[in-house]
Amino acid sequence: MNPSPMPVSAVGANALRTITLEVFRFRPEQDPLPSWQTYQVPCREEWVVLDALNYIKDHLDGSLSYRWSCHMAVCGSCGMMINGKPILSCKAFVRDFPDHIRVEPLGNLTVIRDLVVKQERLLANLSAVKSWLIPKTPAAADEPYRQTPVQLDQYRHLSMCINCLLCYAACPQVALNEGYLGPAALALAHRYNLDSRDGGTFERMQATASADGIWECSFVGECSEVCPKHVDPAGAIQQMKLASSLDWFARRLGLGERS
Amino acid sequence: MSSSVYTPKLPRWWWLHHAGYRRYMVRELSCIPIGVFAVMLIVGCWRLEQGPESWQAFRAALATPLALVWQLIALAFAVYHSITWFALAPRTMPLRIGARRLPASWIAGAHYLAWAVLSLLVLRIVGG
Numbered sequence A: 001m002n003p004s005p006m007p008v009s010a011v012g013a014n015a016l017r018t019i020t021l022e023v024f025r026f027r028p029e030q031d032p033l034p035s036w037q038t039y040q041v042p043c044r045e046e047w048v049v050l051d052a053l054n055y056i057k058d059h060l061d062g063s064l065s066y067r068w069s070c071h072m073a074v075c076g077s078c079g080m081m082i083n084g085k086p087i088l089s090c091k092a093f094v095r096d097f098p099d100h101i102r103v104e105p106l107g108n109l110t111v112i113r114d115l116v117v118k119q120e121r122l123l124a125n126l127s128a129v130k131s132w133l134i135p136k137t138p139a140a141a142d143e144p145y146r147q148t149p150v151q152l153d154q155y156r157h158l159s160m161c162i163n164c165l166l167c168y169a170a171c172p173q174v175a176l177n178e179g180y181l182g183p184a185a186l187a188l189a190h191r192y193n194l195d196s197r198d199g200g201t202f203e204r205m206q207a208t209a210s211a212d213g214i215w216e217c218s219f220v221g222e223c224s225e226v227c228p229k230h231v232d233p234a235g236a237i238q239q240m241k242l243a244s245s246l247d248w249f250a251r252r253l254g255l256g257e258r259s
Numbered sequence B: 001m002s003s004s005v006y007t008p009k010l011p012r013w014w015w016l017h018h019a020g021y022r023r024y025m026v027r028e029l030s031c032i033p034i035g036v037f038a039v040m041l042i043v044g045c046w047r048l049e050q051g052p053e054s055w056q057a058f059r060a061a062l063a064t065p066l067a068l069v070w071q072l073i074a075l076a077f078a079v080y081h082s083i084t085w086f087a088l089a090p091r092t093m094p095l096r097i098g099a100r101r102l103p104a105s106w107i108a109g110a111h112y113l114a115w116a117v118l119s120l121l122v123l124r125i126v127g128g
Ligand code: SF4
Pocket: A160, A161, A162, A163, A164, A165, A166, A167, A168, A183, A184, A187, A223, A226, A227, A228, A229, A230, A231, A232, A233
């Protein structure tokens, strides 16, 4: 424990509350196994957990590694387990937590160092589900793809995803099956399926309706609880199950290809 | 560990760790009492087909305290499953009329209405 004198410039003079931050450390070049390290951090009323980590990095221990960028819940890089729950650390106000806060890397994902996890799984799965527009009909070179506000409204909430991986950390199926495409990738596949300009649903189904796709989901529903952008990946996946089942029946009944 | 990364393991009793996971597990486990109750119903049909005596014996067996407690447990699980299922329905099938989304309460409400109508229908048929 090293309660070093705190520079007034860094924390200001008013309303300090000393928080014990118990931080997950993993530095493979020193120790092949992770360990816990405890810091005493004088926190201001309006601080979020990310501010407390920045205080540690600046004043107590420069060796601590974690990701962040925007400090305003937009970039999606600062997700962590705080007292066991996946949350954006720039959105987690210290005042909402007890005096002892435990900070871990996002669950269910491979840890590279301290609080930094591998993001490759999401990136690979986004490619696997083709989370991009596959135009129904190629537009003329100088023509935009037009869309009405009502058509936009079909998928707008799904397009709010910031790829923060909180939903992967909340999902037990992500941990149980390494190949599972996961909530965000499936929600983004659905985002394009619902887009009036898109004609790629059938192509995407090769991945989304595979053994590693939507049917791996057992509707635990925690992904939607933790999502900071109200994407509701669990709802999107259930909608895809419904659409995929209808598609299966339509094919059996010889009602032809659906795009 | 040979690699230079750390891969966490899901704890064996992972679903005990969070309230959300526990609620999910109760939902999943509700299939057991509901399934057993369905088997009891099938046995009932089979006993009915065998004639009045065996039907009466089946009914008497259902009225024993142990069987009653079991039926109450099955009912509790069925109610829990139905309510949580209906609560999720608006997210599984969002509906819209023209440009407007139908409010979630309408979709859930329609499920409750269908439940009530079907229950009344069954009661009428069974109750004579
Ligand atoms: S769906 Fe939500 S929780 Fe998952 S990555 Fe996107 S924004 Fe994050």
